[in-house]
Amino acid sequence: MKVSVDTGGTFTDIFFLEEGVLKYYKVPSNPKNPALSIIESSKSLSFETLVHGTTVATNAFLERKGGKFLLLTTKGFEDVIFIGRQVRPKLYDFFVEKPPHFLTEEEVLGVSERIGPKGEIIKPLTEEEIKRVLKEIEKRGLLNIALSFLHSYINPFHEKLFEIALRESFPKVEISVSSDILPEFREYERTSTTAINAYLLPVLKKYLDTLEKSFPEKEIFIQQSNGGFITLDEAKRYAVHTILSGPAGGAYGGLIFAKSFGFERVITFDMGGTSTDVCLLDGALPFTKEYQIDGFPIGISVINIYTVGAGGGSIAHVDVGGALKVGPISAGADPGPACYGKSLLPTVTDANLLLGRLLPDKFYGGKIRLDKERSFRAISELAGKIGLSPLETALGIVKVANTHMSKAISKVSVEKGFDPKEFILLCFGGAGGLHACSLARELGILKILVPKFAGAFSAFGLYFANxxxxxxxxxxxxxxxxxxxxxxxxxxxxxxxxxxxxxxxxxxxxxxxxxxxxxxxxxxxxxxxxxxxxxxxxxxxxxxxxxxxxxxxxxxxxxxxxxxxxxDTPFEEFRLEEKTSFFSTFEGEVFTEEGFKKVKVISWEALREGEILKGPALLIEDFTTFYLEEDFVLKVLKNKTLLVERWRN
CATH class of the missing domain: 3.30.1490 (Dna Ligase; domain 1)
Known part of the structure; x- marks a missing residue:
C-alpha cells in the first residue's frame, strides 16, 4: 500500500487508497518536530511506500534556521552573492528593507582559479591553492561546503577537482557543487541556488534521517517544487528542490482532478492554516525558472505558484495608521487561533466562527469543540481599536483576507493576460471553502469545483505524482x-x-x-x-x-x-469511503453585510450525486466547510464533488 503525507504549518494530512476506497485524515502539525506528526499518525497503517510533501526546507529558509556552511568561489567574485542583480522591486518605497542574508562575508572564501566563458582555463587550479583552502576549511571546522566557480556550467573541471580533494580530506563533508545543482549560465542565480542548497542540507537531511529511521524498509519519496517526486537519497543531496514541496502537490492534484471532470483551464485556490497558494493551469503545469524565495533567486524549474500570507490562522491586527491588517504572521497549530483555547490572537478562523460560517461543535468531525466565547473576546479587543462592533470587525477581517487572495489570483491571471472568467476556480485547503464564493463573485469567475476531500487535497496530488x-x-x-x-x-x-x-x-x-x-x-x-x-x-x-x-x-x-x-504514476479510479452523517440537517444563522441570515446546515455525507442545492447553505465535512452564498447554486457530481455556479447576477 502507498500513503501520501502533506505536512503544512497547521495540519498534517494523510491520504491513501485501500482496495479502491479513498481514505484521508488530519492530525495537528508539530512545528518543533514535523516528523513526529507523520510517525504518530502512520503507526497504525501497514504501507510499503510513502510520498511526502514537506515545508521543512521552506520554513528553515524563511526563518533563517538553516545550517552553517562555507561558500568557495573564484577569487575576486566573493561579493556576487551579496551584490545580486541590483533589482529594486519596490521602486517608490522610501522604507524598503532588504531581507536578511543567510550568509556572511566571513563565510565566503575566494579560490585562485579562473575558467573563461568558452570553457578555456585562464588560471589553473594548483595543488598549492587546494592545500591552502583545505587548511582554512580545517581551521574553521565547517564540513558543509558550497562550490560555485566562474563559468563552471560550461567547464566543471575545477569544481570537480576541488570536490575530489574535499572528499579525500574530509570523508564526512557535505558538498553542493554548482555544476551539479544548476549547470546553467547567470553567475548570481547559479551561486544563489547552490548556496541555498548548502544552507538547507543539514536541516532537511536531519529531518529525512529521522523519517528513514522511523520507517525502516519503507520506500520513501519526497515531493519537489516541479510537481514530481524524487527518492529520499536524491532529496538529501538536492535540498533546494523541495523548497515548494507541499504547494506543488496541490497544483499537480488540481491538474489531474480537474481533467477528470473535463476542465482544462483551472485556477487552483489552496487556502490552508498559514497561507494561500494559487496557480493558473491552462491545460498543463506552468513552470518558471525565475522563482524567488524571500528575495533570493532559485534557478531550478518550479511550478509557478503565487503565495500570500492569508490563511485560516493569519492574525488580524491594527497597523500604526489605524488600518485593519491580516497576516502574514500566522498563529499556526500552536498556539493556534483564539478559539483553540491557547491564545487570544484574533485570526481569520475566529472571524469565520463569530460570523457563523464555522460551527463550534462541528469542527474536525465534531471531535474538537471551538471556543466561540474566546474568539469573541479576541476580536472585541481588536474592535475597540478601530471603533467597530465585534461582528463588523469579523466581517472586516474576512474582507481584508479576501482582498489578499483576490490580488493573488489576479497576479497569476489578469497580470499574465488571462481573463479569470474563462477559468474554473478549484477550491481546496481546509479554509478555502469559506471564501470561494466571495472570490468568484469579485473576480467574475463563473464556476467553482470543490472536492469532498478538499481539506487533504494536496496529499491527493502527492499520491498521484510522478x-x-x-x-x-x-x-x-x-x-x-x-x-x-x-x-x-x-x-x-x-x-x-x-x-x-x-x-x-x-x-x-x-x-x-x-x-x-x-x-x-x-x-x-x-x-x-x-x-x-x-x-x-x-x-x-x-x-x-x-x-x-x-x-x-x-x-x-x-x-x-x-x-x-x-x-508516470497511473491514475487509479477510486470511490469514497461510506460514512454516516454525524448530524442531521438544521437551520443556522450567518452574519453578512445585510445582517443575520438563515442558512441550511447540511452534512456533506448526506449529499447524493445529481442533487441540486441553492444557497445560502453551509456544507460541513470532517475537515472542511463550504459556505454556499445566496447567489450561488451547486450540483453534486461524482464522489460528492461540488460544481458551484452563480445563479443570479
Missing part, C-alpha cells in the same frame, strides 16, 4: 547549427545515463522529454519550449503571444538544453 528529474546544460548555439545541437543533446542524454548508472538504474526505465531555452541573439530572457522539428515556428508563435511581436529572419540562439526524465 517521479521527475530535470537535467540541464547551457550551450549557446545558433538554432541553425543542427550538428552542434545534436551533439549537445547526446551529451545531455549521457549525463542522465551516468547519473542513473551510479544509482544502479537504467535510463531506459523512464520516459524522456527534451526542452530548449530559446531567445533572439542579444536578448536577456528566454522562452522554454518542447524540442520539436519546427522549433523556429513554435518560438516565434510563443514570443508573439507573450510579448506582442516576433522578428523575421533574426538569428535565434539555443541557450540551454533540458531533459526531463519521468516515470
Amino acid at each position: 517521479y521527475l528529474k530535470d537535467f540541464s546544460k547551457s550551450i549557446f548555439v545558433d538554432l541553425k547549427d543542427i550538428e552542434k545541437l545534436s551533439f549537445y543533446l547526446d551529451q545531455l542524454r549521457k549525463m542522465a545515463q551516468e547519473y542513473y548508472q551510479k544509482r544502479e538504474r537504467s535510463l531506459e526505465e523512464f520516459e524522456m522529454e527534451y526542452l530548449v531555452d530559446l531567445r533572439y541573439k542579444g536578448q536577456g530572457y528566454e522562452i522554454t519550449i518542447p524540442y520539436t522539428e519546427d522549433l523556429k515556428e513554435v518560438f516565434e508563435r510563443d514570443h508573439e503571444r507573450l510579448y506582442g511581436y516576433f522578428l523575421k529572419n533574426y538569428p535565434i540562439e539555443v541557450v540551454t538544453l533540458r531533459l526531463r526524465v519521468r516515470k
